[in-house]
Amino acid sequence: MQIINPATEEIISTLKEDNQASLQSKFEILQQAQPKWAKLTLQERISILSAFSDILETEIESLALILTNEVGKPLQQSRNEINGARARIKWMLNNAEKYLTDEVMIEEPGLKEIIKYEPLGVICNISAWNYPYLVGVNVIIPALLSGNAVMYKPSEFATLTGLQIEKLLKRAGVSDEVFQVAVGAKETGSALLELNFDGYFFTGSYKTGKYIYEKVAAKMVPCQLELGGKDPLYLAEDVADVVNAAIGTADGAFYNNGQSCCSVERIYVNEKIYDNYLDAFVNEVKSWKSGLPTLDGVYLGALTRKDQIAVLEDQIKDALAKGAKLVIGGKALKGKGYFFEPTVLTNVTNNMLVMQEESFGPIIGIMKVKDDDEALKMMQDTKYGLTASVYTANQNRAEKILSQLDAGSGYWNCCDRVSAALPWSGRKYSGIGATLSHQGLRAFTKQKGYHLRG
Numbered sequence: 338m339q340i341i342n343p344a345t346e347e348i349i350s351t352l353k354e355d356n357q358a359s360l361q362s363k364f365e366i367l368q369q370a371q372p373k374w375a376k377l378t379l380q381e382r383i384s385i386l387s388a389f390s391d392i393l394e395t396e397i398e399s400l401a402l403i404l405t406n407e408v409g410k411p412l413q414q415s416r417n418e419i420n421g422a423r424a425r426i427k428w429m430l431n432n433a434e435k436y437l438t439d440e441v442m443i444e445e446p447g448l449k450e451i452i453k454y455e456p457l458g459v460i461c462n463i464s465a466w467n468y469p470y471l472v473g474v475n476v477i478i479p480a481l482l483s484g485n486a487v488m489y490k491p492s493e494f495a496t497l498t499g500l501q502i503e504k505l506l507k508r509a510g511v512s513d514e515v516f517q518v519a520v521g522a523k524e525t526g527s528a529l530l531e532l533n534f535d536g537y538f539f540t541g542s543y544k545t546g547k548y549i550y551e552k553v554a555a556k557m558v559p560c561q562l563e564l565g566g567k568d569p570l571y572l573a574e575d576v577a578d579v580v581n582a583a584i585g586t587a588d589g590a591f592y593n594n595g596q597s598c599c600s601v602e603r604i605y606v607n608e609k610i611y612d613n614y615l616d617a618f619v620n621e622v623k624s625w626k627s628g629l630p631t632l633d634g635v636y637l638g639a640l641t642r643k644d645q646i647a648v649l650e651d652q653i654k655d656a657l658a659k660g661a662k663l664v665i666g667g668k669a670l671k672g673k674g675y676f677f678e679p680t681v682l683t684n685v686t687n688n689m690l691v692m693q694e695e696s697f698g699p700i701i702g703i704m705k706v707k708d709d710d711e712a713l714k715m716m717q718d719t720k721y722g723l724t725a726s727v728y729t730a731n732q733n734r735a736e737k738i739l740s741q742l743d744a745g746s747g748y749w750n751c752c753d754r755v756s757a758a759l760p761w762s763g764r765k766y767s768g769i770g771a772t773l774s775h776q777g778l779r780a781f782t783k784q785k786g787y788h789l790r791g
Contacts, residue, residue: 354520355525360532367487371484375485389505403497403501409640422471429777461537464491464499481515487517489503496520567693568726571605571606571709572729574609576610576614583617585752586726590602594638595701596640602696603692607707615664615703625679639676652700660686693720743765746759758773759774
């Protein structure tokens with residue numbers, strides 16, 4: 338399997354892919370080792386994973402460069418991702434004892450009722466390339482904390498980073514036999530589904546998530562899917578600072594080249610501030626520097642996948658054919674690398690692909706609406722349900738709108754953010770289950786109720 342730098346199109350590494358036999362062998366190693374790992378005290382596991390976080394800090398420059406070279410994001414954004422992963426790990430470690438130790442529910446003379454949180458066993462994590470550290474720790478850390486063994490398949494577009502995660506976990510003290518990496522692309526992922534894991538945790542597209550869900554359903558084990566979104570954002574006419582709102586929401590739409598499941602992908606603006614907002618938004622986008630992601634000051638690096646260029650081109654073509662106006666951008670850059678101009682479309686409608694299908698690239702449609710009711714109707718018009726954002730001076734107004742949206746996260750005067758303390762979950766085509774928060778810690782456990790008389 339060739340690892341290609343998306344900014345230069347150079348082959349930076351060649352790796353041997355796993356096959357069914359090697360995966361079976363790794364799975365059996367995990368099965369044999371898991372009980373011993375589970376017998377460690379929670380504090381021992383916390384100590385090991387704390388050491389892993391410390392190593393991430395020590396090695397951040399070399400890790401960020403590897404990440405940038407294989408996924409194309411600017412070097413500073415790679416550093417930001419690693420630091421963000423460390424912040425999530427800290428929350429998990431600080432709260433593991435609270436949410437993973439036994440809970441006494443009833444204690445009275447002659448009776449005690451307890452909930453125990455047992456590990457699932459051996460879990461399979463098929464992960465994503467856009468934020469391999471962030472989506473990786475969402476699963477790896479709570480799974481290991483709660484006593485599971487982990488088969489981790491990083492995306493074929495972020496495998497070098499996945500192998501670094503493995504190396505550093507083992508340097509921190511995670512047993513060789515408790516964490517195994519599956520190397521490969523689609524075929525490797527499919528082969529993993531044939532093995533009898535005790536849980537499946539996937540981050541990626543709806544299409545692949547649906548396939549996994551159907552494939553493993555008969556096994557009757559947990560299957561969590563963190564999928565994509567078509568996340569809407571609405572700006573009401575009472576926004577206090579339109580320019581700052583435009584700057585912040587432009588970042589929400591284009592950070593990491595828009596390659597985020599919770600990127601802002603549809604913007605609805607009250608007609609009273611529409612012109613001012615659009616001018617400020619476009620000015621902000623024009624101020625960004627594009628280029629080699631290893632250069633200082635670059636905000637937009639390369640797209641990770643070459644195939645995504647055709648998706649963006651199709652969405653733009655469809656929009657223009659249906660009456661949209663191209664304000665800036667609209668095409669791939671010539672030369673080496675998978676670079677695409679930041680693109681803003683206006684005069685958009687909800688029957689356009691750019692307002693319905695996940696873009697996962699530096700492209701946004703901005704629509705003028707007359708009031709909250711029209712904005713709400715447009716925001717509700719989606720098969721996805723990951724996040725939704727409302728910008729207004731009035732919190733009650735924002736919460737009224739957000740409460741009517743079938744999405745896992747709601748934002749008031751912010752967007753495109755994740756907190757380790759809150760559940761990260763999707764509705765409809767955006768997934769099933771939750772990572773992060775206490776729910777994300779307990780997602781890797783089986784609850785057993787003890788009725789103790791005596």
